[in-house]
Amino acid sequence: MRRPLYCLAIILLAAVDTSAHHSRAYFYDSSRVIEAEGVITRTLWRNPHTRFWMRDDDGAEWALESTPPATLIRHGLGPEALAEGTRVRVAGPAARFEANAMEVHNVLLPDGRELLIQTVARPRWMQDTPILQPSEFAEADIAAAEASADGLFRVWSRQYGQSFSLVPDGEFPLTQAAEAGREAYDPIADNPIPGCTAKGMPMIMSNPLPFEFVDAGNEIYLRIEEYDLVRIIHMDPDVAVASPSILGHSVGRWEDDDLVVTTTQINFMHYGSAIPLSADVHILERFALSDDERRLDYTLTVTDPETFIEPLTARRHWVWMPGETVKAWSCLETP
Known part of the structure; x- marks a missing residue:
């Protein structure tokens, strides 16, 4: 229907x-x-x-x-x-x-x-x-999604009405230098994502649109609709470390049914628009699937001594909506 x-x-x-x-x-x-x-x-x-x-x-x-x-x-x-x-x-x-x-x-x-x-x-x-x-969604799309879903390997969406911000468990534990940087932030001159400029890690995980986990053997692809980005999660812990990028170098492991991902080598220097990150930032993510496989809980832990006086932890979740797909972003700068 x-x-x-x-x-x-x-x-x-x-x-x-x-x-x-x-x-x-x-x-x-x-x-x-x-x-x-x-x-x-x-x-x-x-x-x-x-x-x-x-x-x-x-x-x-x-x-x-x-x-x-x-x-x-x-x-x-x-x-x-x-x-x-x-x-x-x-x-x-x-x-x-x-x-x-x-x-x-x-x-x-x-x-x-x-x-x-x-x-x-x-x-x-x-x-x-x-x-x-x-x-x-169309009945055929729902049936196809239900047939292909395998654990967390499916399309995940923001639950309607849910905030998609990565809100920390408490106040931002900022260092004095980071607090000064936030106060000096200019939303126009310092905006890290003007127009079609893509978000990097960890900001991209606060986007409101669907994403999909794809099993590619020794790698897991995280296909993100916003900006048409693809995060590569290496499941081989001995894989060569990649050069710095906005999405960083991610290595994953399974802890029971949870996917735990460590990401370093990030050169996108922003947690949020006004909160800086350093090149030494270390990110730990946990994706935990519910027993009925319809909800995916997410915990983000960011360690960066130049920005936070202690590790910052933030949480959100996504839900499975059978029939939803990851669509092309088709971003266009306003002429």
């Missing part, structure tokens, strides 16, 4: 992440929600963010930003809803540094449908707006 493309409203469960492509709190003022109405003149339906432009009735041009298409599509919303020539009313936090710009939370279409396209959005014009659940 497939769910219809549209319903009266769509609430997208895209949690806020401090390591996003740019700091939403820095660029948009959540305390100042504004509205505008006009005709869409252009849409850029590409990751990392959906962007569209609108001309209002006074002839002013508006620059509007929203949730990534990868998330919109999974909730049943296609580019047709924001097609060029469509008249819309939009509302959302105003841009701090640019006139006629906002992060769109609500879209009112000509036929009266209201789209809620951020997790914090609430009905603004249609108070009885129902919530559309994530799209369902």
Whole structure:
């Protein structure tokens, strides 16, 4: 069964992440929600963010930003809803540094449908707006996923409504030097992932999109939808150490049914956008499969004496949604 493309409203469960492509709190003022109405003149339906432009009735041009298409599509919303020539009313936090710009939370279409396209959005014009659940998968896709699943070797997804940030168990145990670096961080000049620049380890493990474990014998491939990345986990402990890279050199082992991975040789010097890491960072990951094989718990331990006064531990989890796949990222810099 497939769910219809549209319903009266769509609430997208895209949690806020401090390591996003740019700091939403820095660029948009959540305390100042504004509205505008006009005709869409252009849409850029590409990751990392959906962007569209609108001309209002006074002839002013508006620059509007929203949730990534990868998330919109999974909730049943296609580019047709924001097609060029469509008249819309939009509302959302105003841009701090640019006139006629906002992060769109609500879209009112000509036929009266209201789209809620951020997790914090609430009905603004249609108070009885129902919530559309994530799209369902075709029966054949579900059957194929169930037949091919083998332990943790399957596609894993963020549970809807779950934050995807790697939140530490307590406060960040920063050294004085790291704290000074965080305070001096400039979200524009120092952003490590502008546009289509890929995240590295460990930041990539806080992304909101699906990934897949693939068994390749002496190696395990971790195929990540965001940025079309592939992490290689070597299961031979004597494999030659790779040169530094954004994903580092990963060596795995089994502890009962848990996959434990050690990663070094990372030259992506960021835990989150404002928290630096050194070239000596050491990462330990544990992927623990639930008894019913429908949930994968993740524990991350980061050791870096230049950044943390003690090892930092963070946790999250993913769930198995039979029928979900890892899709092409198709990122495009905004021209």
